[in-house]
Each structure stands twice: as structure tokens, then as C-alpha cells.
Amino acid sequence: MNAHLxxxxxxxxxTAALLATGMAACGNSDTGGDTGGDKGxxxxxxxxxxxxxxxxxxxxxxxxxxxxxAAAAGIDLKFDDAQQKQENQIKAxxxxxxxKVDVIAFSPVVESGxxxxxxxxxxxxxxxxxxxxxxxxxxxxxxKTFLGSDFVKEGRLAGEWLVxxxxxxxxxxxxxxxxxxxxxAPANDRKKGFAEAIATNPNLKIIASQSGDxxxxxxxxxxxxxxxxxxxxxxxxxxxDDMGLGALEAITAAGKVPxxxxxxxxxxxxxxxxxxLADGKFNFIAECSPLLGPQLMELVKKVHNGEEVxxxxxxxxxxFTQEQAKEALPNRKY
Numbered sequence: 001m002n003a004h005l006x007x008x009x010x011x012x013x014x015t016a017a018l019l020a021t022g023m024a025a026c027g028n029s030d031t032g033g034d035t036g037g038d039k040g041x042x043x044x045x046x047x048x049x050x051x052x053x054x055x056x057x058x059x060x061x062x063x064x065x066x067x068x069x070a071a072a073a074g075i076d077l078k079f080d081d082a083q084q085k086q087e088n089q090i091k092a093x094x095x096x097x098x099x100k101v102d103v104i105a106f107s108p109v110v111e112s113g114x115x116x117x118x119x120x121x122x123x124x125x126x127x128x129x130x131x132x133x134x135x136x137x138x139x140x141x142x143x144k145t146f147l148g149s150d151f152v153k154e155g156r157l158a159g160e161w162l163v164x165x166x167x168x169x170x171x172x173x174x175x176x177x178x179x180x181x182x183x184x185a186p187a188n189d190r191k192k193g194f195a196e197a198i199a200t201n202p203n204l205k206i207i208a209s210q211s212g213d214x215x216x217x218x219x220x221x222x223x224x225x226x227x228x229x230x231x232x233x234x235x236x237x238x239x240x241d242d243m244g245l246g247a248l249e250a251i252t253a254a255g256k257v258p259x260x261x262x263x264x265x266x267x268x269x270x271x272x273x274x275x276x277l278a279d280g281k282f283n284f285i286a287e288c289s290p291l292l293g294p295q296l297m298e299l300v301k302k303v304h305n306g307e308e309v310x311x312x313x314x315x316x317x318x319x320f321t322q323e324q325a326k327e328a329l330p331n332r333k334y
Contacts, residue, residue: 045304046076047297048096050106052133053084055181055214056242057270061334062107062132062290069293075300084181084213086110090117097124103300105129110183111136118142127303131292133185140311144303147295147313151189154286157319158190158237158265159197161284162204165263169203173234176226177209178219178247180239186288187211190239190267207233212243219243223250238266241273241285248281259283269320271332277325285325287317290334 047070051063063079070077078101080092086109096104097120104126108114114135119142121128128143135143166173175198180187191209198204208226212218219238226233227250236251238244244266251258258264259281266273269287276282292315302309320328 044074044076045103045300046078046099046101047300048078048080048093048099048101048104050080050082050089050092050096050104052089052107052109053082055084056216056240056268057272057334058240058242058268058288058290061270062292064334065291065293066131066296067293069297072294073297073301075297082109084109086113090114093117093121097121097126100124101126102304103127103129105131105296105300107132108135108185109133109181111185111188112183115139115142129296129299129303131296132290135185145299145309145311145313147292147299147315149186149288149315149317151186151288152193152196154186154267154288154317155190155193155195156197157193157286158267158284159194161319162235162237162263162265163197163201165283166201166204169201171203173204174230174232175204175206175235175237176223176230176233177206178212178222178236178238178243179209180211180214180243182211182213184214186267187214187239194237204235206237212238212246214240214242216242216246219246220250221246223247224253227251227254227256233262235263235265238264240288241266241268241270241276241282244282245272245276248276270334271329274320274325274329274332277320277322278329280322283322285320287319289315289317 049066052059054060082088089106089109093104104121115137118128122142130143130146132148134146179191207230210222212222236247238247244264248258251262256262264282265284266282267286267288269285273285277285299309
């Protein structure tokens with residue numbers, strides 16, 4: 001019996017060493033700081049993900065969905081927060097390439113300027129998935145697929161609702177627009193879709209349009225400027241709920257009643273926005289779901305295994321009126 005003791009000790013030492021190695025490999029997975037390049041060391045798929053930032057309730061819900069889905073799928077996630085700066089995302093992607101992750105996914109801060117770093121990923125034979133936001137590269141071989149919403153459609157749905165509401169308007173309907181981050185896909189596309197829809201009614205006129213950078217503080221600041229410069233504002237179209245919520249504060253402070261004196265249309269349908277809609281302060285929301293995590297992890301597995309995937313995968317979304325928001329709120333997950 002004693003003859004077996006040395007081998008058991010060896011096994012125990014080796015097991016402890018392996019556990020320590022595994023813990024060290026996972027220790028920095030949330031920050032992307034590990035540069036060991038061992039891809040987890042345990043057969044797991046390693047995903048490098050660069051997030052835009054934490055600029056809104058939508059983005060926070062999106063990040064939570066991705067982290068939870070990666071854990072549930074057994075995927076080693078190296079997560080990076082770009083703090084809304086493209087240079088930070090490019091640095092993160094290069095870091096992922098250096099670490100030799102299996103797959104890279106990111107939500108681009110802006111649409112342009114990605115070709116060089118994406119070519120570096122392709123040369124390293126690391127597939128790339130775009131989530132939520134697209135890039136405007138002419139070279140479609142730089143990424144495997146795009147998972148996200150149809151932002152043009154969201155803007156169009158918002159505009160079509162307004163056209164229906166104002167079909168009996170006898171005179172000009174003055175609209176102000178809070179755009180998202182300048183150069184970003186949702187800002188460009190929501191603006192386009194909304195403009196196309198309202199063009200069918202010549203009474204609907206955008207009298208001011210400016211970026212609030214998708215933040216609540218930005219929405220409040222820009223709306224204050226709009227109110228000072230334009231004595232008659234009938235409608236606000238905000239590219240996301242957070243800017244709309246910031247604008248609510250400015251509208252109220254100016255002595256106007258949001259949802260009545262100024263019709264408010266937003267995009268996203270996060271819980272705070274839905275509450276404002278149910279309370280009658282917002283009038284209409286086009287949904288943009290942040291819960292992309294489970295779909296993303298399925299794509300990561302397929303791409304890693306060399307399976308063919310569609311070039312574009314759209315999320316299923318809807319729209320909400322005030323009454324529909326009241327019905328949906330009790331079961332809202334974000």
C-alpha cells in the first residue's frame with residue numbers, strides 16, 4: 001500500500017499545478033489583460049470582445065447579456081471596454097490578435113477606419129464577428145457576419161408612426177432630432193430611415209439636428225440648446241431612450257409638458273424608456289434589443305468550427321405605444 005504513495009503525491013502536485021494554471025488563465029478574462037496566448041488551455045473557445053462603452057442603459061444590458069451568455073456557453077471571454085473611443089477598440093483588437101484568441105467580436109464605435117486592423121486579424125487567421133453596429137468596409141472578407149438590428153428600419157418605423165399621427169396637420173410640424181454618436185451606424189441609419197419616412201408629408205420639417213452622443217447628459221444639454229433657439233418645437237426624435245430621458249429634464253425645466261406639449265419618439269425600449277412611455281412622457285418607441293449574447297455565442301461556435309453562417313443576421317424587434325408599454329413593462333428584462 002505504501003508503494004502507491006509517491007504516485008499519489010505526484011498526481012496531487014500535478015493536479016494543483018493544473019488548477020493554478022487554469023485559474024491564472026481565467027484571472028484576467030474580463031479585462032483582456034492576459035497575454036499568455038494559451039486560448040484557455042482547457043479546450044475552451046476563447047472570445048475576445050471589444051464593447052463600445054457603457055454610455056447607456058441599452059449598452060449595459062448588452063454587456064450583461066454577452067457576459068452571461070459566454071459563461072453559460074462555456075466560452076472563455078476576454079472583455080474590453082473601449083470607452084467610446086475607436087483607438088481603444090483598435091488597440092484591444094490588436095491585443096486579442098497577440099493573445100491568439102479563437103474569435104474576435106466587437107461593436108464598432110464608428111463605421112469607418114477598420115480595414116487595417118481587420119486585415120491583421122484575417123492574416124492571423126482569427127475570424128471576426130460584428131455585433132450591433134456595422135462597418136462600411138468594401139472588403140466583406142474582413143469579417144464573417146454581422147449580428148444586429150436594422151437601424152434604417154428603426155428610424156423608418158419612428159417616422160411612419162409620426163406621419164400617421166400628423167396626417168391631419170394643417171401647417172408645419174417642427175421636429176428636432178437628437179442624433180447618436182457622430183459617424184456611428186445607428187446614428188447614420190436611424191437618421192436616414194426617419195428622414196425617408198417623414199418625406200411623404202411636406203408639413204413635417206426637421207428644424208434642428210445635433211448629436212447627443214447617445215448619453216442622457218448629452219440629450220439634456222442639446223435639448224436645452226434646441227429649446228432656447230427654437231420657440232416652437234412640436235416633436236423630438238431621439239436616436240435612443242437615454243437621450244430622450246435627458247431631454248425630458250430639459251423640457252420640464254423649460255415649463256413644458258413632455259409627451260403633450262412636445263411629442264417624443266425614441267429608439268431602444270430599455271426599462272427606463274418604457275416607463276416614460278407608460279407614464280405618458282414618451283409617445284412612441286421603436287425597439288432595439290440589446291440581448292444579443294445567446295445568438296452571438298452560437299455564432300462564435302459555428303465560426304470557430306468553420307461552419308458557413310449568413311452574412312447578416314437580424315434581431316427580431318417590435319414597436320411600442322403608451323398602452324403597449326404598460327402591458328409589456330411587468331415582464332421587461334432590461
